Structure formats: structure tokens, C-alpha cells
Amino acid sequence: MRLVPRLGSGIPLVARVDEMRRLRAGFTRAERGEAGAVLLSGDAGVGKTRLLAELAEFAGTRGALVLTGRCLDVREGGLPYLPFAEALGPLATADDAAIADAVRIRPALGRLLPLAQPGPVASAEHAPVTSERDVPYRPPVEQDLGQLQLFDGVLGVLTEIAEHRPVLLLLEDLHWADGSTRNLLSFLLSRLRAQRLLIVASYREEDVHRRHPLRGLLVELVRLPAVGQIELHPLKEADARAFVEALADSPLAPELVANVAERSEGNPFFAEELLASCADHEDLPAGLAEVLLARLERLSTDARRVLRVISVAGESVSHAALAEVSGLGEDELDEALREAVQHHALVVEKGAYAFRHALLQEAVYGDLLPGERTRMHAAYAARILRTPQGRGHDAKLAYHSLQSRDLTAALPALLRAADEAERLGAPGAALRHVEQALEIWDAVPAPARPPGADELRLLHEASYFAGTSGEPERAIAYARSAVQELTAETNVERATKTWRRLAEALMNVEGSIDEAHEAIDRAWELIAAAEPSKTRAWVLATRAxxxxxxxxxxxxxxxxxxxxxxxxxxxxxxxxxxxxxxxxxxxxxxxxxxxxxxxxxxxxxxxxxxxxxxxxxxxxxxxxxxxxxxxxxxxxxxxxxxxxxxxxxxxxxxxxxxxxxxxxxxxxxxxxGDWPGESVTGTPARGVSSVLTARMTASWLPIVVSKGGFTAAGKLLAELRPHWWAEPMTAMAAGSAGTELAYWQGDHETAVKRANEAIDFLDALDAEYRLSWIRIGAAALPAAAAQAAAARLRGDDEAAKAAVEAGRQLVERVRFGAEHGKPRAGVLGPEGRAWLARAEAAASGLEGAADPALWAKAVAEFGYGQVYEQAVCRWQHAEALLAASEPGRAAEELVKAHETAEKLRAAPLRDAARELARRARIELPGVVEAVLPQRDTVDPLTERERAVLERVALGRTNRQVGEELYISEKTVSVHLSRVMAKLGATRRAEAVAIAYDRGLLVRT
Known part of the structure; x- marks a missing residue:
């Protein structure tokens, strides 16, 4: 994977539509003379700066003066007026005369703008101050007066500039602002009236704790009528996945996208850092850990200890558990917790304490020393042993026992946790517990192992849980390992179950049916002579x-x-x-x-x-x-x-x-025709086989193509190709959708090529998949026909002949698949018959106009409920009817096809129907033809005459023009005669040249 770009460097703004709309609306009001301010809050890394950059770009395109200033994290008192000095600094050297004059007449601004050239002043009292040493001692009243002059100067210069052009003032990281900056901001916001001015100030919500000096100011500011608030929340799950995909230059594995999106919890900065540094492992990137831990350095020793204790728990922790594990007294613990909550490191959830962000917990846990980590895990394990049983009790005990290296306590807890996970319908969790038990099995002394458990049982259960949680390859691996554990002393019933488990695991993986048959025969040999039993019944059922x-x-x-x-x-x-x-x-x-x-x-x-x-x-x-x-x-x-x-x-x-x-x-x-608005394939759980996720993606792909998501579809096709061998259903869906994608894109040669590649692949795989040839070939035949028609228009007989031959070969493959395929019910079902009819209809158009009767049959065959495919056939039927000079029936079919395309938002079909309607001069309900641009000269041609002349300019013959516009060759000749008369031309070529000269035709 290539390095991800840094935020703000071409990455699209994801899922901030509402916030951006509100900011733009505020700026638009400011343009009208309604000054306003917005306080933008959100966690660090959530995207505040990016949103402000987008607003600045928007305002810049509207001719606004954009001024940006940032506060710095200077802990000892801060730098007075820093963000205002940075924002207004460019005014001192501006080339704009209006700005220069506005600054010059306000000498008080010299305190912020040392480079400004003040105008004449009345006394030394008004001279600009450029450093601390230049400031003479003044009584407090004079200091207040100087500050007021500065405040008036800032407001005045912004107001005056706003009379000439709108002003956008952006102030970032207000949580680090010094007292002077806060006072100036309060002054400005309380005096917003009719200026063409918008002020947007951002701050980190988690840093503004209850005692933070900014909090009291915020309470006052939000009461002002001109001040609004926008809280920037983390991205939702689907948006976070979209953002992660946008970060990389190449397609990412769905598992990686899901993992990064989940761990980042919707924080764009965290997602970027995780993807850039952590694509192939689970460790937290060092740079991100340092950023997270730096926030905690300001906390007291006790508060940091409490955070370390909670980080070891890996979940929310009760007050009682914290008191026991931390060793702090009640008063010290209360103060430490209060401090951590006020600084937004912890949140209170149902009476327990948890980290505000999971990555902060990871950072703190990763910073622990090995010894203290082991001791804390042991303390949690000891506490869990003393507490009453409850849901998740054994899983927690197993986790802390493993981390404290108490393997004797961990092994039975893992087995009990696996049983509980199975009862709760969580096979993935059960698999992880059994796998951990297998890892430590040899390290636990035999006498300490749970009675009734052995390695064969664990392998059997691991295979079962892997199969039920979406990991079929691992299910086979564990089942094979279990078979290898069998010995001559193994009980016959256990051996039988072990072989049957292998057979069941193999049944669910493509290409393994013969091996599955061998495995079930081994099981049957072991128990065939036995009396009826549950085990024998299961073997027989699996064998059947x-x-x-x-x-x-x-x-x-x-x-x-x-x-x-x-x-x-x-x-x-x-x-x-x-x-x-x-x-x-x-x-x-x-x-x-x-x-x-x-x-x-x-x-x-x-x-x-x-x-x-x-x-x-x-x-x-x-x-x-x-x-x-x-x-x-x-x-x-x-x-x-x-x-x-x-x-x-x-x-x-x-x-x-x-x-x-x-x-x-x-x-x-x-x-x-019940198309979801967004993907419903579901986010795979951790460990789910990529083969299975590809199968779901392949089912979603036809909808993406039919909606016109060509770029997304192309990426999905590339992702799916490596999984064809493992899952033929993926090959079928991708082969068909890839063919249709190329067809809608007008790449007819690629459409035919993709269809043949998919059919060849499935043919080599197994004769069982011949039925799929029908749909894949039918999807490509219209492309072959279009390719042949285009070659004939160019006068390229060889290319036309080659396209026709390719189409004939395709239709033969379709017929072969229909004849030699094996439908489940023995005869071709409605879907197969419909696609076969569509293939035959498309094939009828290889050497000229298609047969309307065959397309009518295809429309009828899809009438059992295939809404979209029937609409596609109606469009093709309409085209065939127009070529057969039946415009009335054609219009009926085209209207129905267009209605369906509109309802489904099937953009390619909708556009194709509109283009056909335009060429055939058919009116579609609700569709208004675009108004042609005004020409400098009077246009003497009708739309039909121009359409004829445009095609003549492309080198079409009268017959070819007639075929494209669905009119007779004689009518084309009449239109051309009228065009030449209107333009004063004696030949076709002369008429085209005159039309170009007069601007009646546009060169392409």
C-alpha cells in the first residue's frame, strides 16, 4: 500500500455536509450585511481545521478577505493577542489602498501590527508600541484606556474593510487563548451588527474542563444573538470507512478498512495515523501515542495512576474495583477521578468509569512497565474470583489470568468462556477462547487441566466455531489437525465425529467436495455396522x-x-x-x-x-x-x-x-427493483474470510453498476478478481457485472472480452457452472451488436465482420450453456429462460436492425418480477421498433423503461432512454430538453435539420443518418435539400462548411 496523503492534501471532505452548509449559510448572511459568529467545537483531530479550510476556500471564491490566526500551547501565561496579531498581520503590508488607509488611521493597531505605518498622531500617548520595553508605566486606568483603543481599532478596521469586501476571520485553538485574546473576542462578538463580517472560532471540547477560563466566556458568548454553535462529532461508521478508503491511493482490504475505522472511532486524525503507521499490525503508532499521552501530563500523579489502573481493565471499571486495585484512599481516589473526568480523559457510564476514547486507553496501557502491568492484571483476576458469577465473568477471568501469566487459572476459564459465547450466539468469540486454550495447553501441567478436556476436543470445537463464524479455511485446518490426533486407542465414536467434522468443513469450501466424500466415507466405515444412534444418524445425514x-x-x-x-x-x-x-x-x-x-x-x-x-x-x-x-x-x-x-x-x-x-x-x-440506498453487505467481523466478504461484495456489485457508480465498480472488480477460484459465485457475479459496466461505458470490445474471460474461467472450473454462461453472454451480446454497427458506420467492413463473428460465438456459448447446464429442477427456470430470450434478441441485431418480436419476448420473459432487467429489454425493444418504423409502440416501451430507470435512479439506463427519445423525437413525461446556448447569428435550421447535418458532418450516408434518427432515407434527403437551400449551398460538404463558419455547428 502506498503512503497515505496528509489530511487536507486532496482528500475529499467526508460527511460534513450539514456543518459545511451551516457555515456557508453564515457567510452568505454576512455578505448581506448580517454579521455573525460561530463557535466550532470538537475533539482533537476530528476535523475542525479541515472544515475551516474548506470554508476559507469557499469564501475566497466569493471575493472575501480571509484572515486566519491560531493560538499556541504556551503554558506560562500565553502570548497576548497572538491569534489576532497573526490574523491581522497581512493587513500591515497589504497592497489594497482601502486596507492600508483603514490600518493607517488607527494607530492603536500598532500594538498588534508592528509593520504598520501609522498616520499623524496627536501625542506620544498614541504612538505604536512595538515591544515591552517601549511601554512606559501607566496607571491601571490608562492601561484600560489603551486596551479599549486597541479593541476599537480592531473592530473599526474590520468594519471598514467589510464595507469594500466581505471579511472572514478564523481563530483556531481558542482553548489555548490567553486572557487578552479572550477579552478581545468577547468585545468583537458583542458588537456584531450590520458588518459584512463572519468570525469563526474553534476550540477543543475535551480540553475545556469545568475550571478552564474559556468555559465561563463560552457561556456568555452563546447568549449573544449573533453567535451560533457547531459541535463537530466523530464520523459515523459508514462515513469513517469511506474516509479510510479515501486516504489511500490504492484499494484497501475490507478487513483493514473496518479495523482502522473501528479503532479510530470516527476521528479522522486517528484514522490517518493508524493507516499510515499501523496497516499490518495492531500496535499503536508511536507518534499517535505521544500525542495522546501528552494530554495527560498535566494531570496529578494520582489521576495518572487511576488512568493506568483503568487501562488494564480494558473496559469500564466500578469505583469499588478502582479502590481495591489502585490502593488509593477514598478521598484521593475521588479527587483523582474528578480531575480525570473534568479533563475529559474519562467518562462516567452507568456508574462506572471508562476512557473517553479507546485509543487513549491503548496509549496508556502501552506505556505501562511490564511489572506494574502484570501486578494489576493479577489484582483484577483475584477480585473477579471473589465476585459473584455473571455474564462475561469467565472471559474476564481468562483475560486477566493470561496477562498475569497464571495459565492454570486461565485454561478452565477459557473453556467456560467459550461455552458461554456459544450460548450467546457469538461463535467468533468462542473460537478466540478455544484458540487461546490450545496455545497454552502444553504449558499447563496435566493434573491442572480441566477434567473431560483434551486437545482433540479443543481442535474439534475450534473447527466448528471457525466454520460458523466465517472462517472456512481455518475450520478445515483445525479439522485436519484433529484427524491427525486420532490413534488406535481413540474411541470409535469420537473418531467418527472427528472424520464427520472434517467432511462438514470441506463441504463449505469450493473444490473440496471429493475430499469431503473421502472423509465421510471414513466416518461411515467406522460406524456402518453399529446400531442406530445419534452419531450414526448424523454421519448418514452428512453423507446424504x-x-x-x-x-x-x-x-x-x-x-x-x-x-x-x-x-x-x-x-x-x-x-x-x-x-x-x-x-x-x-x-x-x-x-x-x-x-x-x-x-x-x-x-x-x-x-x-x-x-x-x-x-x-x-x-x-x-x-x-x-x-x-x-x-x-x-x-x-x-x-x-x-x-x-x-x-x-x-x-x-x-x-x-x-x-x-x-x-x-x-x-x-x-x-x-428494491435497491438499497447504500451497501448492505455488512462489516465483516474480525477474522472473517476475505472469500466470504468478496461473495457479499459481488452481490452488491450489479446495483453499483446499474446506478452508474462506474469508478466504485471498477475498484470492486479489481478487489474481487483474486477470489474467483475460491468462490465461483463471485466469478459469476463479477463476470456479468464487469461486462455490463464496460457496455454502459461504451467500451464494447472490453465487454465482449470480459464475458469470454468469465465463461472460459467457469468452463475450466467445472461443468456445473454452465448455466451461468447464459447471463454473462447475454450481457455481452448487445456490446457485440453495437461494435458491429459502429464499424459499419465507419465503413470498416473487416471490423464489422469480426464483431459479428464474436457475437455469433457468444450466442453459441449461451445456447450451449442452456442446453448442457444442469438446473436444480431439471429444466430451465424463469430466470434462465429470460436471459436466453434476451441473448437471442440481442443476437438478432448483429448484422442489422434487431427483431422487435424477439425483444418483445425478452420483455415478457422478464415479467415474472425482474423489474430492472425488464426495463432494459423495453429500451432495446423500443430501439428495434423504431428501426421497424413503429414509433407509437416504441414510445410506449421507452416511456415505461424510463419510468423504471427514474424510480431506481439507474442513471445509465435513464440516460440511454433519454438519448434514444431525443433521436427519435419521443416526448418522455417529466423530461425537459436542455435549452441550446444562444448563438450570435440567427439560426435558420430546425432541430431535426441540425441533427441530420451533424451526422452528415461525421461522414454518415443518407441511409446511415436515417438509421440513427429512425427516419427514411428519402426523408433525410428532403431535410438536406432544405438545409442546402437555407444556407445557399449546392453540395452536402459545402453546407457543412457554411454551418461551421456561421457557428451553426460546433466542432467536437
């Missing part, structure tokens, strides 16, 4: 699913039926539900939809009763697919939504079926 996956339906059916019988005999509702799912899928494969859905609903119910959430999600996924494949979109969406809800409730959002439910649901929302 795998046999169906390798296209052995007869064996799968027998295995599933036997599994149901064994499960009922052994009382295993979960295994029965798993087998019923396979029976339902097998029924679906032979188009017995009633039986299939009955089986799947029964499986869903039994899995729910058995508290087998993975099985329940699988049942819901197959039930939804049964409706989905038959084009019953509304019914499918309802089931998908039910499954998504259950996945969220059980913590299985990123499991194999939790992911599939969400991905398919998003695809159906795309088809139905």
Missing part, C-alpha cells in the same frame, strides 16, 4: 448431502432415508432435520416442489426445536432457493428474510448458510 453434491442422487436418497429412520430411533431431531433437507433438495431436483417444500418446512421446524441453528439456516436457504429457482420472488424474499433474522439472532451471520441467505436476498432485491 455430500452424495447429492457429487451427483449421486440414488445413493443420496437411500442415505437420507436411513438417516431419518436412525434419527427417529435415537431421538436426534437435529440429524433428522439435516436428512430431511437433503430429501427436500432431491425432490426439488425432480420438480416435485410440493414435496420438497413440505420436507424443508418440516426440517426448519425440527431444527428449531432441536436448537440446531446451522441446520435451521440450511433448511431456510434450500426452501428459499426452491421459490427462487421458480421465479416466485416475493415468496423467496420472505424466506430469505426469515433466515437472515435467525442468522442474526444466533450469531451465524457469516456462516456458510448465513452468508448465502444474505447474498441471495440482495440479488433478489436487485431483480425486484
Amino acid at each position: 448431502a455430500i452424495l447429492r453434491g457429487i451427483d449421486r442422487p440414488e445413493e443420496s436418497l437411500v442415505s437420507a432415508q436411513t438417516a431419518v429412520a436412525d434419527a427417529r430411533s435415537a431421538g436426534s431431531a437435529g440429524a433428522e432435520a439435516s436428512a430431511l433437507i437433503t430429501l427436500g433438495a432431491l425432490a426439488d431436483n425432480v420438480a416435485d416442489f410440493a414435496e420438497a417444500r413440505d420436507r424443508l418446512r418440516s426440517a426448519e421446524r425440527k431444527a428449531g426445536e432441536a436448537a440446531a441453528p446451522n441446520v435451521e439456516l440450511r433448511a431456510l436457504c434450500f426452501l428459499a432457493l426452491s421459490y427462487d429457482d421458480q421465479g416466485e420472488i416475493s415468496a423467496a424474499i420472505k424466506v430469505y428474510e426469515r433466515g437472515i433474522k435467525r442468522a442474526e439472532e444466533t450469531g451465524l451471520t457469516w456462516s456458510a448458510y448465513g452468508l448465502e441467505l444474505r447474498a441471495r436476498h440482495l440479488s433478489l432485491r436487485y431483480q425486484r
